[in-house]
Amino acid sequence: xxxxxxxxxxxxxxxxxxxxxxxxxxxxxxxxxxxxxxxxxxxxxxxxxxxxxxxxxxxxxxxxxxxxxxxxxxxxxxxxxxxxxxxxxxxxxxxxxxxxxxxxxxxxxxxxxxxxxxxxxxxxxxxxxxxxxxxxxxxxxxxxxxxxxxxxxxxxxxxxxxxxxxxxxxxxxxxxxxxxxxxxxxxxxxxxxxxxxxxxxxxxxxxxxxxxxxxxxxxxxxxxxxxxxxxxxxxxxxxxxxxxxxxxxxxxxxxxxxxxxxxxxxxxxxxxxxxxxxxxxxxxxxxxxxxxxxxxxxxxxxxxxxxxxxxxxxxxxxxxxxxxxxxxxxxxxxxxxxxxxxxxxxxxxxxxxxxxxxxxxxxxxxxxxxxxxxxxxxxxxxxxxxxxxxxxxxxxxxxxxxxxxxxxxxxxxxxxxxxxxxxxxxxxxxxxxxxxxxxxxxxxxxxxxxxxxxxxxxxxxxxxxxxxxxxxxxxxxxxxxxxxxxxxxxxxxxxxxxxxxxxxxxxxxxxxxxxxxxxxxxxxxxxxxxxxxxxxxxxxxxxxxxxxxxxxxxxxxxxxxxxxxxxxxxxxxxxxxxxxxxxxxxxxxx
Numbered sequence: 001x002x003x004x005x006x007x008x009x010x011x012x013x014x015x016x017x018x019x020x021x022x023x024x025x026x027x028x029x030x031x032x033x034x035x036x037x038x039x040x041x042x043x044x045x046x047x048x049x050x051x052x053x054x055x056x057x058x059x060x061x062x063x064x065x066x067x068x069x070x071x072x073x074x075x076x077x078x079x080x081x082x083x084x085x086x087x088x089x090x091x092x093x094x095x096x097x098x099x100x101x102x103x104x105x106x107x108x109x110x111x112x113x114x115x116x117x118x119x120x121x122x123x124x125x126x127x128x129x130x131x132x133x134x135x136x137x138x139x140x141x142x143x144x145x146x147x148x149x150x151x152x153x154x155x156x157x158x159x160x161x162x163x164x165x166x167x168x169x170x171x172x173x174x175x176x177x178x179x180x181x182x183x184x185x186x187x188x189x190x191x192x193x194x195x196x197x198x199x200x201x202x203x204x205x206x207x208x209x210x211x212x213x214x215x216x217x218x219x220x221x222x223x224x225x226x227x228x229x230x231x232x233x234x235x236x237x238x239x240x241x242x243x244x245x246x247x248x249x250x251x252x253x254x255x256x257x258x259x260x261x262x263x264x265x266x267x268x269x270x271x272x273x274x275x276x277x278x279x280x281x282x283x284x285x286x287x288x289x290x291x292x293x294x295x296x297x298x299x300x301x302x303x304x305x306x307x308x309x310x311x312x313x314x315x316x317x318x319x320x321x322x323x324x325x326x327x328x329x330x331x332x333x334x335x336x337x338x339x340x341x342x343x344x345x346x347x348x349x350x351x352x353x354x355x356x357x358x359x360x361x362x363x364x365x366x367x368x369x370x371x372x373x374x375x376x377x378x379x380x381x382x383x384x385x386x387x388x389x390x391x392x393x394x395x396x397x398x399x400x401x402x403x404x405x406x407x408x409x410x411x412x413x414x415x416x417x418x419x420x421x422x423x424x425x426x427x428x429x430x431x432x433x434x435x436x437x438x439x440x441x442x443x444x445x446x447x448x449x450x451x452x453x454x455x456x457x458x459x460x461x462x463x464x465x466x467x468x469x470x471x472x473x474x475x476x477x478x479x480x481x482x483x484x485x486x487x488x489x490x491x492x493x494x495x496x497x498x499x500x501x502x503x504x505x506x507x508x509x510x511x512x513x514x515x516x517x518x519x520x521x522x523x524x525x526x527x528x529x530x531x532x533x534x535x536x537x538x539x540x541x542x543x544x545x546x547x548x549x550x551x552x553x554x555x556x557x558x559x560x561x562x563x564x565x566x567x568x569x570x571x572x573x574x575x576x577x578x579x580x581x582x583x584x585x586x587x588x589x590x
Contacts, residue, residue: 018034020198024084035072039068042084042088045085045089046064046067047064049096050064050092053096054096054100063095063096071087085195086198089199171221171222171225173221175214178200182196182200182210182211185199186211193207219332219335222335224392226335226338226339227342231373231376239350241373242374243346243350244349245352245353247369247379247381249270250266250381252269253383255277256281258302258303259382259383260307263365263366263367264311265277265280266354267367267405267407270407271320278476281474281477282484283314283481284311284315284318285425285426285429286314287481288429288430288474289302289305290442290471291441292440292442292446292447292450293449293453294449297450297458298460298462298463299462299466304437306434306436306586308584309582312584313425316413317422319413320411321410321411323405323406323408324344324406325340325344325403326585326587327401328400328587328588330396338392341402341404345368345371345404355405356404358395358403358404359397359399360380361382361385366381367380376390377390378390411578416568417574417577423561423565424580426561428580448551451544451547454534454544459535460531462530462531463531464534465530465531468523469523471519472519472520478512478515478557479512479513482512485501486502486509500564500571511553511554511556512554514553515557518546522547525542
């Protein structure tokens with residue numbers, strides 16, 4: 001193997017297959033082709049670096065030529081463990097800055113001071129240093145005069161610009177020196193991860209990790225910055241810095257199985273203390289909903305509803321204007337949405353109504369009834385306990401989903417108009433007019449789907465028992481709600497409208513009471529938590545018969561409410577009534 005003839009037969013590695021380090025070693029040994037290959041590889045990068053400073057293509061070419069000459073002459077000074085790309089970048093940068101200080105591309109036509117880089121407090125601007133850039137930008141914002149106005153420009157614009165510069169500087173302080181160098185190289189110098197890896201002697205995978213981690217940290221820091229700015233603005237506007245509602249009144253349970261229904265009721269009851277759970281759930285349409293998955297019946301069915309549609313329109317039925325902030329996959333959190341959520345909570349509490357929030361303490365809905373800007377803490381409760389919750393916990397628990405509902409004000413609606421809107425919404429849902437998620441069926445057709453799933457033996461016992469119990473609870477609310485409306489209308493002055501409404505409400509209430517009887521038999525046959533034996537043939541046959549009876553009773557109830565809506569329209573035009581919002585804002589696809 002030591003025969004020189006054997007070595008001569010081995011293929012010679014082409015010059016472009018060498019690493020930068022190998023080429024540097026060859027160039028230092030006098031091999032000109034090695035340096036030519038380095039130039040070929042990195043000339044465009046060098047031109048890009050020069051252009052960012054000179055802003056002139058012809059001058060950039062000159063800068064690159066001079067930098068390459070200096071690099072060739074100083075190659076012997078490059079230490080063995082240094083990276084050629086970073087070393088070359090430093091030469092190009094220094095050469096570019098030197099040329100700019102000498103007058104840039106117009107040195108012969110303009111005086112020296114006209115083309116110098118700007119300076120701040122006697123120090124020239126360093127375009128590769130973020131602090132230097134921020135100092136320069138801040139210096140360009142005119143200082144306030146004695147009377148508080150700005151020397152030049154729009155005062156509000158100058159203030160916003162100053163705050164923005166301050167924000168950028170503060171955001172990057174959350175990064176370690178290494179993270180900051182990588183982050184600035186990527187976002188301010190527009191270097192690729194591969195270039196950054198060469199500059200700092202890192203692996204490309206490590207660069208991606210640092211960039212991902214840095215983005216997350218900067219995003220988190222931006223959340224904190226914007227929340228602090230929001231608190232400062234509230235203080236300057238004279239808003240309250242803390243507020244607290246009576247938690248004892250809010251802790252009184254309505255008795256709903258689902259925390260969403262329960263907390264919506266407590267939210268409404270804070271504005272209208274006399275409202276019962278059936279009354280609230282009725283006007284929010286929850287008492288009339290049915291949603292079933294096509295392939296099976298489990299716990300998901302009753303929860304896969306268009307919450308935004310029912311809350312938006314249901315609150316208007318109750319005379320309330322509510323607003324919400326919502327996001328899914330809220331990780332990292334969106335700083336703007338987080339600030340909006342905090343503001344919505346504060347506005348609602350300031351108006352005397354708690355905010356309803358998803359996943360405050362655990363994975364269920366809860367209420368925020370107080371806040372403290374100084375400590376940035378909410379006073380919160382859910383169905384189990386009360387805790388102090390940091391502002392930045394919103395949307396940060398198990399599901400990384402944000403939902404905050406706040407009270408915006410009253411939106412008065414007449415008793416007759418509210419009833420007409422409700423009947424219209426019940427009909428729309430029953431006839432399949434409401435949006436639902438892919439793979440689910442709602443309204444009266446959901447009973448057919450439910451029966452079909454029974455025939456396929458695709459019933460999950462525990463989830464099915466839960467579904468039956470929730471549907472039963474809702475239909476009990478429907479019957480009780482219609483009875484409450486009868487009592488309300490009985491108190492009105494005698495009129496044709498009063499007579500028609502009471503008669504039809506009584507009829508509809510009877511039909512929903514029949515549906516309740518059938519659902520009570522279903523619960524006895526499929527009790528929670530065991531769920532019974534839904535796949536056993538005898539139970540399947542009994543369930544199919546009961547579901548057919550329940551569907552028939554509910555269909556008659558829907559038809560009665562549809563007739564009532566038509567009668568209300570006949571007796572009085574509804575053109576003035578707030579229209580039903582078909583597509584409220586959503587953060588999810590249906």
